Amino acid sequence: MNHRARKRFGQNFLQDLSIIERMLAAMRLERDDPVVEVGPGLGALTLPLLERLDRLAVVEIDRDLIQLLEARNLDGLTIHNGDVMKFDFNALAAELAGSAPTEHSLRVVGNLPYNIGTPLLIQLLDCHEQIRDVHVMLQKEVVDRLHADPGTRAFGRLSVLMQSVFEVTPLFTVPPESFDPAPKVQSAVVRLKPRTDAPDKAFLAALQACTRIAFASKRKTLRNNFKGYLDEAALENLQINPQARAETLNLEAFYRIAKQLGDVQAVLK
């Protein structure tokens, strides 16, 4: 196959069969699972997925790769040509589930293009109610941020938001040689499962606003970042040290601030 990997689409194709096997084994697939693969590329994951599933949906942006996939006439494969960032996962969950309930049904898998890894994860926050689980390959540095603990260097907005909505389980690290072309950095596979106590839409919106403000300037104290939103006394009332920095707070502290901010927003309306 003479497709030249396109950098702008983050194309690093998986070559190492043992990695593909490990990813699939981690998923414990049942034949009738509703699965969507993001970025099938040349089909490294797609073909073994199809061997184990009755049907599979894929979303791919590169028309040349779509043509190659279409030419294979693969049974059970539904190909969506487009940008996954504009993709409606809720509609797909309904389509794949048929008449079955869609809640927590959709299984998402992919060796994600590095340029959209983080924004895609943020997008999945909004449709977590449709999702059963996510198994994706990302830059290891992003996976480190996903499951970082408060007070560590990797802990930030992404950690708070993702850990509030998903149980994050890093599975294994993947070296650059497993891909062609080889990326410059290590990769890792991570599993995300929606938490049973994931926040509802309104609270998630408050948490998104709260973390945007709290981490607006990483060097500044909470008092400074929250200026204009919550004053020092309000932070102290929430048992939060105004002189602390956002990366030292645990999830519960962010929830307390988000709840307060949510109330403030309601008063302002």
Ligand SMILES: C[S@@+](CC[C@H](N)C(=O)[O-])C[C@H]1O[C@@H](n2cnc3c(N)ncnc32)[C@H](O)[C@@H]1O
């Ligand atoms: C890292 S490659 C993985 C390809 C293949 N799954 C593999 O493991 O070899 C990422 C794939 O995502 C596709 N892609 C990049 N940006 C995309 C986007 N915004 N929407 C959908 N697919 C995208 C690329 O064209 C490429 O096929």
